[in-house]
Amino acid sequence: MLKQNQAAVFKKKVGETTDNRQMKMMQDEIRKGPWTEQEDILLINFVHLFGDRRWDFIAKVSGLNRTGKSCRLRWVNYLHPGLKRGKMTPQEEKLVLELHEKWGNRWSRIARKLPGRTDNEIKNYWRTHMRKKAQQKKRDISPSSSSSTNSCSESNITATVNSSPFPEPEGATFYDTGGHPDQSSAVKNGSSTEAVQGGEKGYSFEDIWKDIENESSIEPNQGCNFSCPSIASPVWDYCSDTLWKMDEEEGKMFLPYEYGTLFLTG
């Protein structure tokens, strides 16, 4: 992360997009690329003050020179106190696969069922996983290939996915097709998949939930809770020690409460 931070760049927005909404930012220099710790701390402060909804406002008021979207993404994917980090547990893997089978690439929706995991994380996981699977399949098809030596979780996964065989045309993996070929249109039409939420599969989600909850004290849909005791994000480790101290020591560096008073009281 810190190495990436060194490479953070400013980019001119001019000529980069035709999105009208971004045209107004053209006169500004919008910071892009990896976030620095200072930015993280600043963002945390302002989310603390204004909540995790008004991203454009936070982006402006904080002086981050980031877009609201960028702030939101950073918060949701990295800074949110409820985030669980580290490898997916077998239970989580199983749940992801089960839900993906039901809902396709509805990552945010799937993520809501996995407390502490983000849509981005699940998406990345799935991408990696399906790439592996595609490669595995190639090896299986190849006559010179030897038998697979998958891990325990991997074999479970394969079994689950294979319960509903998906087409994997040459050159396009299952992931590339978005899971279910007919899913995207249904989703676009808003008819989506609420109806299939019942979970008619032969295995119990409650069991999975029990397992997951045993491993993590995080409640589903917990939301933003700043008394959060189980902060997993690296910056929170840092913040818990130094953030509020810095406010005092470095004086008006962030000015969170002054801003807060100013804007909250109108």
Added chain:
DNA sequence: AAATTAATCAACCGCCCAGTT
């Protein structure tokens, strides 16, 4: 030990939708 390849993850982009004016 160096080079190459694969895996992982953070971040951006563009589209869409819902709410507001």
Added chain:
DNA sequence: GAACTGGGCGGTTGATTAATT
């Protein structure tokens, strides 16, 4: 009802790290 705006979502990219040759 049309235009505008903010936020959410899925897809994609690029940088970094780990594993392999």
